[in-house]
Amino acid sequence: MTDTMGVSVTRTGQQGAFGGELLTVNFGPQHPSTHGVLRLIVDLDGEQIKRIKPVIGYLHTGIEKQMEALRWQQGVVVTDRHDYLSPPINNLAYALAVERLMGVEVPPRAQVLRVIMSELTRLSSHLVWLGTSGIELGAMSMLMYCFRERDTILNMNEEISGYRMHTSYIRPGGVLADATPRFFDLLNDFIEKMPGHIDEYEDLLTMNPIFRSRTIGIGILTAADAKVLGATGPMLRGSGVNWDLRKNMPYSGYENYDFEVAVSNDRDCYGRYLCRIKEMREAVKILRQAVDRLPDGPVNVDDRKMLPPPREELETSMEAVIHHFKLFTEGYSVPAGDVYVAVESGRGENGCYIVSDGTHKPRRVKFRAASFVNLQALERMAMDHMVADMIAIIGTADTVLGDVDR
């Protein structure tokens, strides 16, 4: 039978603890209170959850297959689109992997610009999470506050790359182009105002009795479970495990920045919320240090076999024309081998495993998606909770369905 919300209910015939019958309820894939196109088949005893089976794949776009048909430099555009809330971090994982295979090191200015873009992305991803989770838990105004700041980040994306969301800014060999002076004006203004805005979010939620009663003690994931289930990011740190790839396996010069890893021992939805708020504050701290230490110099490797020559050289040098022609017809080849690079995204470990057979297209590109692994912990967290709590649990797990299905 189907009720007015489009939720279908099936009787299982099994007896529940309260004398009633277990019911199987289908959530999604378009249920208004679920994230994206996540579908859950839930067995309920009264309102208590007895089993959850996530059904995924509704947003599968064959990104890994498409990557095999694209040349190395074209693939960046596709990486933007799997975890669509953090495109530059996806670009970074792919770019670092290609650079490791080619044995290329990007110049210091590009490293710092990459860190700036990564941290801005982490902030914008957490802002979307905070706004939508707020709505799901009844704090309707959160989305307005969060999207106000997210919009300034998107303005910065537009200024630096021309695109608001799918920037493709970080590329193998460096970045698209140097940042403009206006970008730094926007960034400095943002760094100055953001801590105050984070205080505003905390005023609205941290001591809010409704928010606290809906998240404290809900969706407990112990440290041992989180590790065994392979959870990463705020899901792991919210369970009290101090693990952050930026600290433990640094990349792009993160070891040179002074920041703290956000860890919470609460282990519940509220702990994960506190972790992300702390992470936002730390991201602003990293941004400030990055702007202060931004060195001068080129933003791309000086390698004509990998990146096209500057426009002015094309008018005077035959060799530059040949390089340009070769790069845009055949592309470059990457030495045979395989490599795995992991970076810390807003959701956890965002990895890229690349196999090259020595040609101008990848043999295999695999994205290790944090959401895909984190979603497997859902059943452990939601067991024996009420249906309404499941919404809080899905919310604080922060899964992006594009990342789950790729």
Place this chain on the structure above:
Amino acid sequence: MIADDLVIEKGTSAGDDWLTVPADRVREALSSLRAEGYTILTFLTCVDHLADASRAWPERYELVYQLRDIEAPRDLRVRAFVGGETPHIDSVHDLFPPANWDERETYDMFGIVFEGHPDLSRILMPDDWVGHPLRRDYPVGGEHVEFSEEHETWQTAPDRA
């Protein structure tokens, strides 16, 4: 320590350590590595080496297990090669719980059968899908575009490719 007879080959690729183990003893190898401290399976996937001339490959399909020891921290990649029309390998979902969905995905995309998996069904593609899309002989654009007037020209199912 992993027994010497379990290691067929070992090396380093672009800074990543890896070793190859026999496909029929993959559970034995992974459980001894787990006891050594590699307690986390970062991901599990497959690579199809059909017509790959970069080196001589023992079999067509290479299964890749990326392990991590978060205490050290260190990473290790374990490879195992399988072949045949429906390749088989033992499931490791009980040693490493995240392998459950990864194995379903690998089955879905490459048609590798994981013996002992509790629910080896398609995870990303629809349940009634024919073929395994990430195999190298499965063409890009091989899917049927519904409600398309050019349906016939788009339809390049594997047997007609």
